[in-house]
Amino acid sequence: MFGGSFNPPHLSHVLALAVVLARFDVERLLVVPTFKHPFAKALAPYDDRVAMCELAMGWLPRVQVSRVEEELGGESRTLRTIEHLRALHPDKPLRLVVGADILLESSKWHGFDRITALAPPIVLGRVGVDYPHAPPPVLPDISSTEVRARLAGGGDLQGLDELVPPAVIEYARARGLYATSPAP
DSSP, X not given: OEEEOOSSOOHHHHHHHHHHHHHSOOSOEEEEEOSSOTTOOOOOOHHHHHHXXXXXXXXXXXXXXXXXXXXXXXXXXXXXXXXXHHHHOTTSOOOEEEEHHHHHHGGGSTTHHHHHHHSOEEEEXXXXXXOTTOOOEEEOOOOHHHHHHHHTTSSOOTTGGGTSOHHHHHHHXXXXXXXXXXXX
């Protein structure tokens, strides 16, 4: 399982899946967009983030974009999602794919110890993340915050296609996602 806000999905997300597919024997990779962020972060509409995940990552072999957190409803919690998936597929091993930066935030997560017991993490190193025992960096340091700012017109669009799949950029721009409201 690879969960996240995906607000919007970018090339680090795509590369994370490619690394897991190349290095680990996985039957299927579930991409799980957050339905309702537990820390009340403002997100683009759920349907749009799911569509962008499908554009960015759905073409990869054995990758499936899942709406499981929408089906569960309410505030998204990784532990609840993993417990649900475990109940649906008790005979299947489950792993959680995370970037090393998540380890820095694990104390904020609800039931992180239980999460790691049910779905031992596959930790991928990320450029710029210094965490004891983190694996070497394989993921570039791409910020969704920077991507949103650039899409909103607060930054240069030059080179944005080096950070975000072009289909995601086109989708976000066509839907007006992340565009700033004009001043009154």
